[in-house]
Amino acid sequence: MYEIPSLTADHKPEAIAVLTSGGDSPGMNPAIRGVVRAALHQGIKVFGINKGYSGLIIGDLEEMTSGSVTNIVQRGGTILKSDRCEAFKDSAVRHQAAEVLKEKGIDSLIVIGGDGSLTGAHLLSVENDIRVIGLPGTIDNDIYGTDDTIGFDTAVNTALDAIDKIRDTALSHESLFLVEVMGRNSGFIATHVGIACGAEMIVVPEYEVQVESICFQLANNRIQGKGSSGIIVVAEGQTPGLTYNLANQLKTHNQNAKVCILGHIQRGGSPTGHDRMLASCLGASAVDYLCAGYNDVMIGVRSGTICETPLQQVIEKNKQLDEMLFQRALLLHK
Ligand code: F6P
Numbered sequence: 001m002y003e004i005p006s007l008t009a010d011h012k013p014e015a016i017a018v019l020t021s022g023g024d025s026p027g028m029n030p031a032i033r034g035v036v037r038a039a040l041h042q043g044i045k046v047f048g049i050n051k052g053y054s055g056l057i058i059g060d061l062e063e064m065t066s067g068s069v070t071n072i073v074q075r076g077g078t079i080l081k082s083d084r085c086e087a088f089k090d091s092a093v094r095h096q097a098a099e100v101l102k103e104k105g106i107d108s109l110i111v112i113g114g115d116g117s118l119t120g121a122h123l124l125s126v127e128n129d130i131r132v133i134g135l136p137g138t139i140d141n142d143i144y145g146t147d148d149t150i151g152f153d154t155a156v157n158t159a160l161d162a163i164d165k166i167r168d169t170a171l172s173h174e175s176l177f178l179v180e181v182m183g184r185n186s187g188f189i190a191t192h193v194g195i196a197c198g199a200e201m202i203v204v205p206e207y208e209v210q211v212e213s214i215c216f217q218l219a220n221n222r223i224q225g226k227g228s229s230g231i232i233v234v235a236e237g238q239t240p241g242l243t244y245n246l247a248n249q250l251k252t253h254n255q256n257a258k259v260c261i262l263g264h265i266q267r268g269g270s271p272t273g274h275d276r277m278l279a280s281c282l283g284a285s286a287v288d289y290l291c292a293g294y295n296d297v298m299i300g301v302r303s304g305t306i307c308e309t310p311l312q313q314v315i316e317k318n319k320q321l322d323e324m325l326f327q328r329a330l331l332l333h334k
Pocket of ligand 1: 022023024084114138139140182183184236267
Protein backbone atom coordinates (compact mmCIF):
# COMPACT_ATOMS: atom_id res chain seq x y z
CA MET A 1 0.00 0.00 0.00
CA TYR A 2 1.18 3.53 -0.66
CA GLU A 3 0.57 6.61 1.44
CA ILE A 4 -0.81 9.23 -0.93
CA PRO A 5 -0.28 12.91 -0.05
CA SER A 6 -3.33 15.12 0.09
CA LEU A 7 -2.83 17.99 -2.37
CA THR A 8 -4.89 21.03 -3.31
CA ALA A 9 -6.25 21.29 -6.86
CA ASP A 10 -6.03 25.04 -7.41
CA HIS A 11 -3.69 24.94 -10.44
CA LYS A 12 -5.75 22.63 -12.61
CA PRO A 13 -4.49 22.65 -16.21
CA GLU A 14 -6.96 22.83 -19.13
CA ALA A 15 -5.31 20.07 -21.09
CA ILE A 16 -2.34 17.76 -20.50
CA ALA A 17 -0.38 15.28 -22.61
CA VAL A 18 1.37 12.04 -21.71
CA LEU A 19 4.18 10.14 -23.43
CA THR A 20 6.40 7.12 -22.83
CA SER A 21 10.06 7.39 -23.75
CA GLY A 22 13.29 5.36 -23.80
CA GLY A 23 13.37 1.60 -23.24
CA ASP A 24 9.85 0.41 -22.51
CA SER A 25 9.09 -1.19 -19.16
CA PRO A 26 6.25 -3.40 -17.95
CA GLY A 27 3.89 -1.09 -16.08
CA MET A 28 3.97 1.80 -18.52
CA ASN A 29 0.41 0.90 -19.57
CA PRO A 30 -1.08 1.03 -16.04
CA ALA A 31 0.78 4.33 -15.56
CA ILE A 32 -0.84 5.77 -18.73
CA ARG A 33 -4.21 4.48 -17.52
CA GLY A 34 -3.65 6.15 -14.14
CA VAL A 35 -2.87 9.48 -15.82
CA VAL A 36 -5.83 9.34 -18.20
CA ARG A 37 -8.45 8.24 -15.66
CA ALA A 38 -7.26 10.76 -13.00
CA ALA A 39 -7.19 13.62 -15.52
CA LEU A 40 -10.68 12.87 -16.83
CA HIS A 41 -11.95 12.64 -13.26
CA GLN A 42 -10.69 16.21 -12.71
CA GLY A 43 -12.33 17.37 -15.95
CA ILE A 44 -8.96 17.84 -17.69
CA LYS A 45 -8.54 16.98 -21.37
CA VAL A 46 -5.74 14.45 -21.91
CA PHE A 47 -3.77 13.74 -25.10
CA GLY A 48 -1.63 10.67 -25.75
CA ILE A 49 1.57 11.29 -27.73
CA ASN A 50 2.75 8.42 -29.92
CA LYS A 51 6.38 7.27 -29.97
CA GLY A 52 7.81 9.51 -27.24
CA TYR A 53 9.57 12.76 -28.08
CA SER A 54 9.80 11.78 -31.77
CA GLY A 55 6.00 11.82 -31.97
CA LEU A 56 5.78 15.05 -29.98
CA ILE A 57 8.07 16.90 -32.39
CA ILE A 58 5.85 16.05 -35.36
CA GLY A 59 2.58 16.53 -33.48
CA ASP A 60 1.58 12.86 -33.50
CA LEU A 61 -0.93 13.02 -30.65
CA GLU A 62 -4.59 12.36 -30.07
CA GLU A 63 -7.15 13.01 -27.40
CA MET A 64 -7.76 10.05 -25.08
CA THR A 65 -10.97 8.90 -23.46
CA SER A 66 -11.58 6.54 -20.58
CA GLY A 67 -12.16 3.84 -23.22
CA SER A 68 -8.68 4.43 -24.73
CA VAL A 69 -7.16 2.81 -21.65
CA THR A 70 -9.65 0.00 -21.14
CA ASN A 71 -8.07 -3.43 -20.80
CA ILE A 72 -4.45 -2.29 -20.74
CA VAL A 73 -3.60 -2.57 -17.03
CA GLN A 74 -2.35 -6.14 -17.55
CA ARG A 75 -0.50 -5.56 -20.81
CA GLY A 76 3.29 -5.25 -21.15
CA GLY A 77 4.93 -2.67 -23.43
CA THR A 78 3.27 0.69 -23.96
CA ILE A 79 0.15 1.44 -26.02
CA LEU A 80 1.68 4.86 -26.79
CA LYS A 81 4.86 3.23 -28.16
CA SER A 82 8.32 4.47 -27.21
CA ASP A 83 11.50 5.76 -28.76
CA ARG A 84 15.00 6.94 -27.93
CA CYS A 85 14.99 10.38 -29.57
CA GLU A 86 18.48 11.79 -30.28
CA ALA A 87 17.00 14.95 -31.87
CA PHE A 88 15.46 15.99 -28.56
CA LYS A 89 18.95 16.74 -27.21
CA ASP A 90 18.81 19.91 -29.36
CA SER A 91 17.18 22.92 -27.64
CA ALA A 92 15.71 24.18 -30.94
CA VAL A 93 13.93 20.85 -31.34
CA ARG A 94 12.64 21.08 -27.76
CA HIS A 95 11.32 24.57 -28.55
CA GLN A 96 9.53 23.17 -31.61
CA ALA A 97 8.00 20.46 -29.38
CA ALA A 98 6.78 23.09 -26.90
CA GLU A 99 5.12 24.99 -29.74
CA VAL A 100 3.29 21.83 -30.84
CA LEU A 101 1.84 21.50 -27.33
CA LYS A 102 0.90 25.19 -27.06
CA GLU A 103 -0.87 25.14 -30.44
CA LYS A 104 -3.14 22.41 -29.06
CA GLY A 105 -3.78 24.38 -25.84
CA ILE A 106 -1.71 21.91 -23.80
CA ASP A 107 0.42 23.48 -21.06
CA SER A 108 1.48 20.37 -19.13
CA LEU A 109 3.26 17.14 -20.03
CA ILE A 110 3.73 13.88 -18.14
CA VAL A 111 6.81 11.91 -19.22
CA ILE A 112 7.19 8.25 -18.27
CA GLY A 113 10.76 7.02 -18.81
CA GLY A 114 14.31 6.59 -17.57
CA ASP A 115 17.12 9.08 -16.89
CA GLY A 116 17.59 10.24 -20.52
CA SER A 117 13.86 10.82 -20.92
CA LEU A 118 13.63 12.70 -17.61
CA THR A 119 16.58 14.89 -18.66
CA GLY A 120 14.64 15.82 -21.82
CA ALA A 121 11.57 16.58 -19.68
CA HIS A 122 13.56 18.85 -17.34
CA LEU A 123 15.11 20.81 -20.23
CA LEU A 124 11.75 21.17 -21.97
CA SER A 125 10.30 22.64 -18.79
CA VAL A 126 13.09 25.09 -17.92
CA GLU A 127 13.55 26.39 -21.47
CA ASN A 128 9.89 26.69 -22.40
CA ASP A 129 6.69 27.61 -20.67
CA ILE A 130 5.55 24.00 -20.30
CA ARG A 131 4.87 22.36 -16.95
CA VAL A 132 6.38 18.90 -16.70
CA ILE A 133 6.01 15.94 -14.34
CA GLY A 134 8.24 12.87 -14.72
CA LEU A 135 7.50 9.29 -13.72
CA PRO A 136 10.32 6.73 -13.30
CA GLY A 137 9.73 4.13 -16.01
CA THR A 138 12.66 1.76 -16.49
CA ILE A 139 13.43 -1.84 -15.60
CA ASP A 140 16.89 -0.77 -14.34
CA ASN A 141 15.72 0.85 -11.05
CA ASP A 142 18.61 3.29 -11.36
CA ILE A 143 16.63 6.52 -10.81
CA TYR A 144 17.41 8.80 -7.87
CA GLY A 145 14.39 9.91 -5.82
CA THR A 146 12.41 6.67 -5.84
CA ASP A 147 12.89 3.31 -4.12
CA ASP A 148 11.30 1.57 -7.07
CA THR A 149 10.93 2.22 -10.76
CA ILE A 150 8.01 1.08 -12.89
CA GLY A 151 8.96 -2.28 -14.45
CA PHE A 152 11.81 -3.29 -12.15
CA ASP A 153 9.80 -5.86 -10.20
CA THR A 154 8.48 -7.48 -13.38
CA ALA A 155 11.95 -7.63 -14.94
CA VAL A 156 13.35 -9.29 -11.80
CA ASN A 157 10.55 -11.87 -11.81
CA THR A 158 10.94 -12.55 -15.54
CA ALA A 159 14.66 -13.16 -15.07
CA LEU A 160 13.98 -15.40 -12.06
CA ASP A 161 11.53 -17.49 -14.03
CA ALA A 162 14.16 -18.03 -16.74
CA ILE A 163 16.98 -18.74 -14.27
CA ASP A 164 14.94 -21.30 -12.31
CA LYS A 165 14.64 -23.20 -15.61
CA ILE A 166 18.34 -22.80 -16.37
CA ARG A 167 19.06 -24.13 -12.87
CA ASP A 168 17.26 -27.40 -13.72
CA THR A 169 19.48 -28.10 -16.69
CA ALA A 170 22.58 -26.83 -14.84
CA LEU A 171 21.92 -29.38 -12.09
CA SER A 172 21.21 -32.22 -14.52
CA HIS A 173 24.45 -31.66 -16.40
CA GLU A 174 26.54 -30.35 -13.52
CA SER A 175 27.24 -27.24 -15.59
CA LEU A 176 28.17 -23.73 -14.69
CA PHE A 177 26.10 -20.93 -16.28
CA LEU A 178 26.86 -17.26 -16.58
CA VAL A 179 23.45 -15.59 -16.91
CA GLU A 180 23.60 -12.02 -18.19
CA VAL A 181 20.81 -9.72 -17.05
CA MET A 182 20.07 -6.13 -18.12
CA GLY A 183 21.26 -3.03 -16.30
CA ARG A 184 23.62 -0.86 -18.31
CA ASN A 185 25.11 1.21 -15.52
CA SER A 186 23.78 -0.49 -12.46
CA GLY A 187 23.57 -3.82 -10.73
CA PHE A 188 20.08 -3.51 -9.23
CA ILE A 189 18.52 -6.22 -11.40
CA ALA A 190 21.57 -8.49 -11.02
CA THR A 191 21.66 -8.12 -7.23
CA HIS A 192 17.97 -8.71 -6.66
CA VAL A 193 17.86 -11.58 -9.16
CA GLY A 194 21.10 -13.05 -7.77
CA ILE A 195 19.80 -13.12 -4.20
CA ALA A 196 16.38 -14.43 -5.18
CA CYS A 197 17.66 -17.24 -7.45
CA GLY A 198 20.33 -18.36 -4.98
CA ALA A 199 23.17 -17.54 -7.37
CA GLU A 200 26.65 -18.80 -6.58
CA MET A 201 28.01 -15.34 -7.43
CA ILE A 202 26.84 -11.93 -8.65
CA VAL A 203 28.90 -9.65 -10.89
CA VAL A 204 27.87 -5.98 -11.06
CA PRO A 205 29.45 -2.83 -12.55
CA GLU A 206 29.62 -1.16 -9.11
CA TYR A 207 32.12 -3.63 -7.58
CA GLU A 208 35.11 -5.12 -9.33
CA VAL A 209 35.44 -8.85 -9.04
CA GLN A 210 38.56 -10.85 -9.90
CA VAL A 211 38.24 -14.04 -11.93
CA GLU A 212 40.44 -15.70 -9.31
CA SER A 213 37.91 -15.00 -6.57
CA ILE A 214 35.10 -16.51 -8.68
CA CYS A 215 37.24 -19.64 -9.15
CA PHE A 216 38.01 -19.73 -5.43
CA GLN A 217 34.30 -19.51 -4.61
CA LEU A 218 33.45 -22.30 -7.05
CA ALA A 219 36.21 -24.53 -5.69
CA ASN A 220 34.95 -23.84 -2.17
CA ASN A 221 31.44 -24.87 -3.18
CA ARG A 222 32.76 -28.18 -4.46
CA ILE A 223 34.68 -28.82 -1.24
CA GLN A 224 31.49 -28.15 0.71
CA GLY A 225 29.71 -30.80 -1.38
CA LYS A 226 27.53 -28.31 -3.26
CA GLY A 227 28.43 -29.94 -6.59
CA SER A 228 29.97 -28.34 -9.64
CA SER A 229 26.86 -26.83 -11.17
CA GLY A 230 26.12 -23.21 -10.57
CA ILE A 231 24.59 -19.92 -11.65
CA ILE A 232 26.58 -16.72 -11.79
CA VAL A 233 24.40 -13.67 -12.46
CA VAL A 234 26.23 -10.97 -14.44
CA ALA A 235 24.96 -7.42 -15.05
CA GLU A 236 25.43 -6.58 -18.74
CA GLY A 237 27.38 -3.34 -18.10
CA GLN A 238 27.96 -0.98 -21.00
CA THR A 239 27.82 -3.57 -23.78
CA PRO A 240 25.56 -6.61 -23.93
CA GLY A 241 27.63 -9.74 -24.51
CA LEU A 242 30.58 -8.80 -22.26
CA THR A 243 29.79 -11.94 -20.31
CA TYR A 244 31.49 -13.93 -23.09
CA ASN A 245 34.76 -12.24 -22.06
CA LEU A 246 34.26 -13.46 -18.51
CA ALA A 247 33.59 -16.99 -19.80
CA ASN A 248 36.84 -16.85 -21.78
CA GLN A 249 38.76 -15.67 -18.73
CA LEU A 250 37.27 -18.48 -16.65
CA LYS A 251 38.35 -20.95 -19.33
CA THR A 252 41.97 -19.95 -18.84
CA HIS A 253 41.46 -21.07 -15.20
CA ASN A 254 40.00 -24.42 -16.34
CA GLN A 255 36.43 -23.40 -15.57
CA ASN A 256 33.99 -24.10 -18.40
CA ALA A 257 30.90 -21.93 -18.27
CA LYS A 258 27.95 -21.65 -20.63
CA VAL A 259 26.70 -18.13 -21.34
CA CYS A 260 23.01 -17.31 -21.41
CA ILE A 261 21.99 -13.73 -22.25
CA LEU A 262 18.43 -13.01 -21.15
CA GLY A 263 18.24 -9.73 -23.08
CA HIS A 264 14.98 -8.06 -24.03
CA ILE A 265 12.78 -10.80 -22.59
CA GLN A 266 13.26 -8.81 -19.35
CA ARG A 267 11.56 -5.75 -20.85
CA GLY A 268 8.37 -7.54 -21.89
CA GLY A 269 5.50 -9.41 -20.33
CA SER A 270 2.53 -8.68 -18.17
CA PRO A 271 3.43 -6.37 -15.26
CA THR A 272 3.44 -7.93 -11.79
CA GLY A 273 0.84 -6.88 -9.22
CA HIS A 274 3.52 -4.75 -7.58
CA ASP A 275 4.27 -2.87 -10.81
CA ARG A 276 0.58 -2.42 -11.62
CA MET A 277 -0.02 -0.89 -8.17
CA LEU A 278 3.06 1.33 -8.33
CA ALA A 279 2.36 2.52 -11.88
CA SER A 280 -1.35 3.14 -11.29
CA CYS A 281 -0.68 5.17 -8.12
CA LEU A 282 2.16 7.15 -9.70
CA GLY A 283 0.15 7.84 -12.88
CA ALA A 284 -2.83 9.22 -10.93
CA SER A 285 -0.53 11.11 -8.52
CA ALA A 286 1.23 12.84 -11.43
CA VAL A 287 -2.10 14.50 -12.26
CA ASP A 288 -2.66 15.44 -8.59
CA TYR A 289 0.77 17.11 -8.47
CA LEU A 290 0.07 19.05 -11.66
CA CYS A 291 -3.27 20.22 -10.25
CA ALA A 292 -1.46 21.35 -7.09
CA GLY A 293 0.85 23.54 -9.18
CA TYR A 294 4.01 21.41 -9.20
CA ASN A 295 6.40 21.61 -12.12
CA ASP A 296 9.77 20.09 -13.07
CA VAL A 297 9.57 17.25 -10.53
CA MET A 298 9.51 13.48 -10.67
CA ILE A 299 6.94 11.58 -8.64
CA GLY A 300 8.28 8.44 -7.02
CA VAL A 301 7.86 6.38 -3.90
CA ARG A 302 10.07 6.43 -0.81
CA SER A 303 9.44 4.24 2.23
CA GLY A 304 5.91 3.56 1.01
CA THR A 305 4.99 7.22 0.53
CA ILE A 306 4.38 8.91 -2.82
CA CYS A 307 6.65 11.95 -3.00
CA GLU A 308 8.23 14.43 -5.42
CA THR A 309 11.90 15.10 -6.24
CA PRO A 310 13.10 18.04 -8.40
CA LEU A 311 14.07 16.70 -11.83
CA GLN A 312 17.39 18.56 -11.56
CA GLN A 313 18.30 16.32 -8.59
CA VAL A 314 16.97 13.19 -10.27
CA ILE A 315 19.31 13.85 -13.19
CA GLU A 316 22.37 14.94 -11.22
CA LYS A 317 22.39 12.37 -8.45
CA ASN A 318 23.20 8.70 -8.84
CA LYS A 319 21.09 6.17 -7.05
CA GLN A 320 23.55 3.89 -5.31
CA LEU A 321 23.23 0.15 -5.05
CA ASP A 322 22.71 -0.59 -1.35
CA GLU A 323 26.11 -1.86 -0.18
CA MET A 324 24.60 -3.75 2.75
CA LEU A 325 22.31 -5.58 0.35
CA PHE A 326 25.25 -6.53 -1.84
CA GLN A 327 27.24 -7.70 1.20
CA ARG A 328 24.24 -9.79 2.23
CA ALA A 329 24.22 -11.34 -1.23
CA LEU A 330 27.92 -12.26 -0.90
CA LEU A 331 27.24 -13.88 2.48
CA LEU A 332 24.42 -15.98 1.02
CA HIS A 333 26.71 -17.42 -1.69
CA LYS A 334 28.92 -19.09 0.91
O1 F6P B 1 15.67 0.50 -20.64
C1 F6P B 1 16.77 0.08 -19.96
C2 F6P B 1 17.46 -1.00 -20.75
O2 F6P B 1 16.62 -2.13 -20.89
C3 F6P B 1 18.79 -1.38 -20.17
O3 F6P B 1 18.71 -2.32 -19.14
C4 F6P B 1 19.51 -1.90 -21.39
O4 F6P B 1 20.89 -1.76 -21.24
C5 F6P B 1 19.01 -0.99 -22.48
O5 F6P B 1 17.75 -0.53 -22.05
C6 F6P B 1 18.87 -1.65 -23.82
O6 F6P B 1 18.39 -0.70 -24.71
P1 F6P B 1 18.02 -0.97 -26.22
O7 F6P B 1 16.80 -1.81 -26.24
O8 F6P B 1 17.79 0.38 -26.79
O9 F6P B 1 19.19 -1.68 -26.80
